[in-house]
Amino acid sequence: MKVIIVKDYEEASHKACEIMLDVIKNNPSANLGLATGSTPIRLYELMREDHKTNGTSYKQIKSFNLDEYFGLDQSHPQSYHYFMCQNLFNELDIDMNNVHVPKGNGDIDEECKAYNQLLEENPIDIQLLGIGSNGHIGFNEPGTAFDSVTHKVDLKQSTIEDNARLFFNGKIEDVPTQAVSMGIANIMNAKKVLLIASGEGKAKAIQATVEGPKTTEVPASALQDHPDCILIVDEAAATLLKK
Numbered sequence: 718m719k720v721i722i723v724k725d726y727e728e729a730s731h732k733a734c735e736i737m738l739d740v741i742k743n744n745p746s747a748n749l750g751l752a753t754g755s756t757p758i759r760l761y762e763l764m765r766e767d768h769k770t771n772g773t774s775y776k777q778i779k780s781f782n783l784d785e786y787f788g789l790d791q792s793h794p795q796s797y798h799y800f801m802c803q804n805l806f807n808e809l810d811i812d813m814n815n816v817h818v819p820k821g822n823g824d825i826d827e828e829c830k831a832y833n834q835l836l837e838e839n840p841i842d843i844q845l846l847g848i849g850s851n852g853h854i855g856f857n858e859p860g861t862a863f864d865s866v867t868h869k870v871d872l873k874q875s876t877i878e879d880n881a882r883l884f885f886n887g888k889i890e891d892v893p894t895q896a897v898s899m900g901i902a903n904i905m906n907a908k909k910v911l912l913i914a915s916g917e918g919k920a921k922a923i924q925a926t927v928e929g930p931k932t933t934e935v936p937a938s939a940l941q942d943h944p945d946c947i948l949i950v951d952e953a954a955a956t957l958l959k960k
């Protein structure tokens with residue numbers, strides 16, 4: 718794991734943007750693994766700005782999102798599909814046929830199978846990740862097997878609370894209790910992984926991810942075995958790192 722410590726959220730977003738654009742410029746038909754949550758919002762804004770100003774094209778790019786809430790239709794304003802359109806896709810030249818977000822409704826078993834198949838056929842060049850305060854990646858909560866693939870998940874109470882704080886207008890009762898998520902094995906298959914962590918709320922999870930034992934209790938600790946994993950951590954999220 719390569720840990721890059723930067724001053725703050727703004728610097729983390731710029732650094733992450735640099736790495737994402739580097740992958741896209743080197744391979745204009747790259748497969749991008751994308752993430753939601755509040756952390757990548759500024760990065761996505763920078764990517765939109767770059768597209769507008771410098772004309773970086775996404776015409777040949779394919780995207781694959783990590784996860785989706787169970788029970789929310791794509792058109793629901795709190796769905797991750799909707800989030801991605803609002804924060805990124807609507808202002809890029811990406812072909813929406815090349816955009817993939819797991820479906821949170823319908824026949825979930827079939828959906829998970831199809832998503833795994835899709836990921837097998839389209840190896841991800843760079844997988845962007847945030848991290849949950851409990852160390853989750855995607856929606857892979859503590860206890861998830863490292864060999865897991867796309868599956869339906871029961872969300873932990875702390876994850877529901879975290880997400881209610883930032884989304885769903887603070888209404889905890891509106892946050893779905895389940896989700897569909899790429900598994901940890903799918904994430905580990907990406908050629909490159911880029912995780913961004915910002916704020917003191919992530920300090921414990923970052924310490925456990927980087928310096929703790931590799932354990933399913935900290936899903937992000939699986940990344941210790943990834944051959945090309947970069948963690949961009951701001952000073953607040955790095956406070957508990959010993960080295």
Ligand SMILES: N[C@@H]1[C@@H](O)[C@H](O)[C@@H](COP(=O)(O)O)O[C@@H]1O
Nearest residue numbers: 753754755756847848849855856
């Ligand atoms: N499924 C998402 C994760 O992909 C994300 O990393 C996490 C952290 O969110 P935030 O970036 O808002 O702290 O939230 C959700 O649980």
